[in-house]
Amino acid sequence: MxxxxxxxxxxxxxxxxxxxxxxxxxxxxxxxxxxxxxxxxxGDGKPAAEEKLPTQYFAMEPSFVVNLADTDSVRYLQADVQIATRDPETLAALQAHGPALRNRLLLLFGQQLSTSLTQRSGKERLQEKALAEVRAVLKKEGAPDKVDAVMFTSLVTQ
The missing domain is CATH 1.20.5 (Single alpha-helices involved in coiled-coils or other helix-helix interfaces)
Known part of the structure; x- marks a missing residue:
């Protein structure tokens, strides 16, 4: 069995x-x-609930008016500038350090030649330099420097 x-x-x-x-x-x-x-x-490393904050603009008022660095004649630049950020702390820092930012931008704008600002590429280079100046001022002050862009809402040379 x-x-x-x-x-x-x-x-x-x-x-x-x-x-x-x-x-x-x-x-x-x-x-x-x-x-x-x-x-x-x-998958992107961020929580799904975290959304992108809206862009906030800081207007540098009044308009910038500077003599350009041209040696052959007297030329001027008038520019209206807005600084864009999505970070509320950076916006507060922009407001707090407005005079230092304005000084650095005035010095930068006064170094330009009118011929370099006739083409779009020259204006875009100036925007990049202005962005670097803004970030440098904020960094020097120990403030948040999450600035997205420096934009010209008006730019006139004479």
């Missing part, structure tokens, strides 16, 4: 083994799917 009983136990062992393997695969697959689902929104 023992010879007959042995073959009867083998299919039960195989079916239990198969059942354990199937359960293990389902559990591992389910765990992997759950992990993927939970981290799918965090």
């Amino acid at each position: 023992s010879a007959q009983a042995a073959p009867a136990e083998t299919p039960k062992k195989k079916s239990k083994k198969l059942l354990v393997i199937i359960l293990a695969v389902v559990l591992v697959g389910g765990g992997a799917a759950a992990a993927w689902f939970m981290t799918a929104g965090a």
Whole structure:
């Protein structure tokens, strides 16, 4: 009888083994799917709930009026400048350090030649230099310097 009983136990062992393997695969697959689902929104490294703050503008008033560095004749630059940031602390720093920012920008604008400001590329270079000056002033003062852009809302040379 023992010879007959042995073959009867083998299919039960195989079916239990198969059942354990199937359960293990389902559990591992389910765990992997759950992990993927939970981290799918965090692919950019930022929490999904954090939204981009709106851009805020700081107007440098009054308009800048400077003599240009041309040697052949007297030329002037008049510029209206807005500084853009999304950081409220940087906006407060811009307001607090307005006089120092204005001084640095006046010095920068007074170094320009009228011929360099006739083309768009020259105006864009001036914007980049102005952005660097603004960030340098804020950094020197130990203030947040998350400035996105310096924009000219009016730029006239004569």
